[in-house]
Amino acid sequence: MKVLYFAWVRERIGKAEETIDPPAAVRTVGDLIGWLTQRGEEYARAFDRPTIIRAAIDHAHVKPDAAIAGAREIAFFPPMTGG
Amino acid sequence: MTIPITVRVQHDDFDAALETKMLTANRPEIGAVVSFIGICRSGDDDLAISEMTLEHYPGMAETEIRRHAEEARKRWPLSGVTVIHRFGTVTPGDNIVLVLTASPHREAAFQAAEFLMDYLKTNAPFWKTEKRLSGAKDVWVEAHSDDDAAASRWERE
Numbered sequence: 001m002k003v004l005y006f007a008w009v010r011e012r013i014g015k016a017e018e019t020i021d022p023p024a025a026v027r028t029v030g031d032l033i034g035w036l037t038q039r040g041e042e043y044a045r046a047f048d049r050p051t052i053i054r055a056a057i058d059h060a061h062v063k064p065d066a067a068i069a070g071a072r073e074i075a076f077f078p079p080m081t082g083g
Numbered sequence: 084m085t086i087p088i089t090v091r092v093q094h095d096d097f098d099a100a101l102e103t104k105m106l107t108a109n110r111p112e113i114g115a116v117v118s119f120i121g122i123c124r125s126g127d128d129d130l131a132i133s134e135m136t137l138e139h140y141p142g143m144a145e146t147e148i149r150r151h152a153e154e155a156r157k158r159w160p161l162s163g164v165t166v167i168h169r170f171g172t173v174t175p176g177d178n179i180v181l182v183l184t185a186s187p188h189r190e191a192a193f194q195a196a197e198f199l200m201d202y203l204k205t206n207a208p209f210w211k212t213e214k215r216l217s218g219a220k221d222v223w224v225e226a227h228s229d230d231d232a233a234a235s236r237w238e239r240e
Binding site: 004006007008056061075078079080081082083 | 208226
């Protein structure tokens with residue numbers, strides 16, 4: 001699946017997007033954050049306050065308990081500051 | 084009833100007067116248009132900025148704005164909605180966002196415009212960075228809890 005990062009999450013990880021293949025045990029958005037965090041220091045820094053990170057699956061906002069099965073595109077980003 | 088809902092996410096500036104004309108042309112039932120224009124402000128003293136850059140999530144930004152425009156249409160008797168949100172770099176005084184709501188009467192237009200802006204602030208995937216006049220490192224604008232409170236007052240079961 002494709003993962004996108006925005007704003008300071010993107011800056012900290014050092015890339016805007018990547019394709020990942022997490023193990024089957026990674027079922028939810030929250031699981032995925034935990035799995036990504038273990039991939040390296042830059043991920044740990046991006047997700048150091050996991051409760052404030054927002055996520056979207058296929059362009060719709062989701063909560064950490066949302067299942068990732070079947071997702072084409074998952075995005076992680078800080079709270080939004082548009083308008 | 085279907086009403087015209089126009090949503091655009093664009094780099095270029097918009098013309099609020101022209102957009103209003105397009106929204107109201109040949110629509111004699113419209114009795115009120117509320118227009119909100121969000122503008123890049125300069126900030127004060129040490130926090131004064133030279134420019135601001137808006138990052139967005141292409142695709143989701145349009146989808147999310149349209150979803151809220153549809154929700155506004157369900158809640159109020161609207162005749163039309165236009166939302167234009169810019170991305171890229173702007174300087175103080177430049178336009179950032181336009182919300183137009185049209186209705187036969189003013190109350191629906193006022194409320195729908197406020198509802199849309201409150202939700203855009205907290206749910207549309209845009210993020211701002213500011214470049215300071217002081218030369219300090221660029222900073223990401225932080226989300227405000229009062230914006231969340233403003234959006235949550237529209238929540239309903």
